[in-house]
Amino acid sequence: MTATLDRAFPRLEPQHLGPLRTRMGEPVGSAWRIRWRGVLWLLPVLAVAALVHVWGMANYPRYVDDPGTYLSQAWAVQYEHALSPYTYFYDHAPGGWIQVALWSMATGGFDRYDSAIAFGNECMLLAKLASVALLFWLSRRLGFARPAAAATGLLFAMSPLALTYTRWTFLDNLVTPWILLAFVLAVSRRRAMVGVVGASLAFGMAALTKETSLLLAPAFCWAVVQYTDRRNRPHVLLMSGGLGVLLMSSYVVYALAKGELFEGPGHTSLLGTAKWQLLDRQASGSLLDPTSSTFATVVEWLKIDPYLPLGGLAVVPLLIFVRRLGPPACCVLLEMAVLLKGGYVPAMHVVTFLPWCAVLLVGAVEVLRGNPALQMRPRSGGLHLPSCPSVIRIPAPRTADHDEPTQPTRVVTGGAGRRGQLVRRVVAALVVGAVMVPVVPAWRSSLVTMTTVAEPPELAQATTWVADNVPRSDVVVVHDAIWTDLVHHLGFQKDNVIMAYKLDADPAVHDRLTRLNYLVVPDWYYTAQVGKYPTLIEARDHAVAEARFGTGPDAVTVWRVSRKWTP
Amino acid sequence: MSNPVTKRGAGHRRAALLLVLVITACGHSPDVTLNPQPAPIEYVPVQRPFTGATLAVDADTQGARWQREHRADWLQPITGQPQARWLNSFHDLAGVPDYVASARRQGAVPVLVAYFIPNRGCSRFQEGAPYSDYDRSPPRPDSYAAWISRLVHDLGRIRSVVILEPDAIPADCFDDDRAAAIRAAVGALAAAHHYVYIDAGHPNWIRSGPMAERLIRSGVSDAEGVSLNVSNRYDTPSVARFGEELSDLIGGRDYVVDTGRNGFTDATAEPAAVANDWCNRPDQALGRQAVGSADPDLYPHMAAGIWIKPPGESDGNRAVFPQQDCHGETAPPGLFSPRQAQQLIINDQGQPASVRERVRAIVAPQRR
DSSP: HHHHHHHHHHOOOOOHHOOOOHHTTOOOTTTTOOOOHHHEEEEEHHHHHHHHHHTTTTTTTTTOOOHHHHHHHHHHHHTTTOOSSSOOOSOTTHHHHHHHHHHHHHHHHHHHSHHHHHHHHHHHHHHHHHHHHHHHHHHHHOOOOOHHHHHHHHHHOOOOHHHHHHHOHHHHHHHHHHHHHHHHHHOOOOOHHHHHHHHHHHHHHHHHHOOGGGGGGGHHHHHHHHOOOOOHHHHHHHHHHHHHHHHHHHHHHHHTTTTTTTTTTBBBBHHHHHHHIIIIOOOOOTTSTTHHHHHHHHHHHHHHHHHHHHHHHHHHHHTTGGGGHHHHHHHHHHHHHHHHHSSOOOOOHHHGGGHHHHHHHHHHHHHTTTOGGGOOOOOOOOOOOOOOOEEEEOOOOOOOOOOOOOOOEEEOOOHHHHHHHHHHHHHHHHHHHHHHHHHHHHHHHHHHHHHHSSSSSSHHHHHHHHHHHTTTTEEEEEEEEHHHHIIIIIIOOOEEEEEETTHHHHHHHTOOOOOEEEEEEEEETSSSSSSHHHHHHHHTEEEEEEESSSSGGGGGGEEEETTTTOO | OOHHHHHHHHHHHHHHHHHHHHHHHSSOOOOOOOOOBBOOOOOOOOTTTTTTTEEOOOOSSHHHHHHHHTTOOGGGHHHSOOOEEESSSSHHHHTTTHHHHHHHHEEEEEEEEEETTTTTTSOEEEEOOOOGTTOOOOOOOOHHHHHHHHHHHHHTTSOOEEEEEETTSTTTOOOOHHHHHHHHHHHHHHTTEEEEEEOOOOTTSSSSHHHHHHHHHGGGGGSSSSEEEEEEOOOHHHHHHHHHHHHHTTTTTTEEEEOOBSSOTTTTTTTHHHHHOOSSTTTTTTTOESSSSSSSSTTTEEEEEEOSSSBOOOOOOOOOOTSSSSOOOOOOOTTTTTHHHHHHHHHHHHHOHHHHHHHHOOOOOOOO
């Protein structure tokens, strides 16, 4: 009987089938095998990135407004088990500072440094190393050669603009590794469900770290769709999309559980703040308007380094026709669209821009060089490049014990292949050389400046003065960068240290204000636009300057307010 | 075969260690040698010259002279009270030795007002100047130091209270030169052991923060304190509150309040109303004089409430101030006006009713 069945239904041996991806003809190995040649190229890049980032990071760049707030919120997560030392009003999704808090809990972060900003610098260093490594990995997956992938990482690591903005503890710097991870997992030839789901979850984490990363959703979806097989695409997209949305919705569910999703009296609300961010917030104006603050911000970026952002923008038209570089180009275009649209654009927006610029720039050189993985589309209406050798891969025959597939046979077709290849390589080398002529000296001098600032930041000096001279029972109004230092290290009560912008913005703070004793903020707070810090400016009219640190716009004056004055 | 993984692993471990060292070295805040600007200020101890002191009665005020000339005993409520002696010129210094000697005979502390700062008043108006000095051009800057030296010389060894330059610090034309001049004057007078009170305006003028900054530039660290409300009419509690707020910013200096003409205003009066109607307002009244604080618990740094601007001197007339309502007064600024003196006495609720009735019946002449 069995024999009859065998004849009717041939037995299917498992080894005849193999994994789906192998049957589809893609030569891949084990997912978890470490590719040592790649690591050999990556490690020097990481070392350079770490060195450039770390050298002088305590003194440059000067303190700005947001890093202190995020670090104080991370401190609150660890020590107060709350999302913020003040009322959390859903201005950003809390994933970013929760990650910082988790790192601090694991390593005793706030205790290891005298200043919270220094701990933030450490976190930014780790994020930078992760970003550089992921850039390398992404470039490799996009088909770049190893030197080119290393160059991508180096471009991002060495650009003065990237260095300035990645040294500050911004949420965008924590988003970059997640976004890059999302793209890395999406851009995979393995076409594994796990990969796409992982990509979606990573994108969800990026959105939870800073919700503005949702801007790149179209590019991400394009990347996912590009690399899924048409045959199971609906299934894959549904699964991964569903899980990603589920992860992102944890933020909404949290707000709902707290009763703070919808607007209402007496409490903050997620939707209320979202509405304010999108609609009511003062617009920075469009880049096309030379009088707008967006234009001024972009000019400031280009003053630090014009080459990386403008270079990345310049090659976008060329690369639109390269299939695999479509998503990175789309990212750059989406970021540009924000600048052109004219909504509220903060200065840190450039951080999301620069990794993609690096990818595009090196991608352009790779296309010039004739990288076979980055071919122009055949139906491109513009450039005609010398014909490249086309490579046909023939999948190796499956063997019974396959853990290391043999190399596929290569069949090279095309006549003018080798000479054309040489010409293209020379052209690419010349282009790279020509670009490096202006870039290398400019970057070198900027980097030298940024790594050799000797004077500690003025706020750090002021904190030392406060430690020596201010009674711990006094109420001190501070810049947010030193809030955590006063509370965690100097023994001030949390309620007695007030961030300057909360004096008027937070009703809970404003209402319980009974006295102010010291003002420790940079001088430019007092010349901010009218109506921004009324209580602070009023307090200064009843105060005498006790100490001043630094000169120029970043100078910090410590004002002692008269004890006989009540705010 | 030698394990390439182990070799690379060792190299990786070394690299990681180096990285950690670099991170911790560069992340740690370096030692900071603080050089805060400005250097911390040293304040001299407050000496409290008014504690238990009596105030000197000046027999040679404009009012006293007019009283003697016209046998006007009704002016006694004013002329019998201690008042400060104003020094507006080199000429006025001549009377200083006699004044301080007279004070010493009374066992009282002399109070003088130095009013000779270059560009006094920032404009043509010169408060307190006698009529004959009105059109004199302001003194040259280098003569101010000489004038202060003469003053120190003329004061001799009698420790006196010197009110320094009413309106000079709060003025719009306050600058580094003026600050330097005042600082030098404070130094010279303090070195001669006199008690200097630098004028600091009043509560509705320069606020305590900027005023403290100006005073520090003008050498208040060597001074006994500040004077407030000179020639003005803000009520004593308001002035004292401002004085306490200011005192906390300038090393706990004391303050003296001019109470010559603030008897009528109550604490609920709008400061603007007081500020706008400053020229011979008809409801002005004499205020109370006392050494020491009006309320030692509430106002611990109030040194005294004394008559600094002599009551009865006119604030101005229409000829000098066409834009201001001077209530029909014809005497120019600084000239003693019996009509003003009469109003002050009549409105003073602290005077006995009989005295007020008698003064009300007087027909006070207008001076021009």
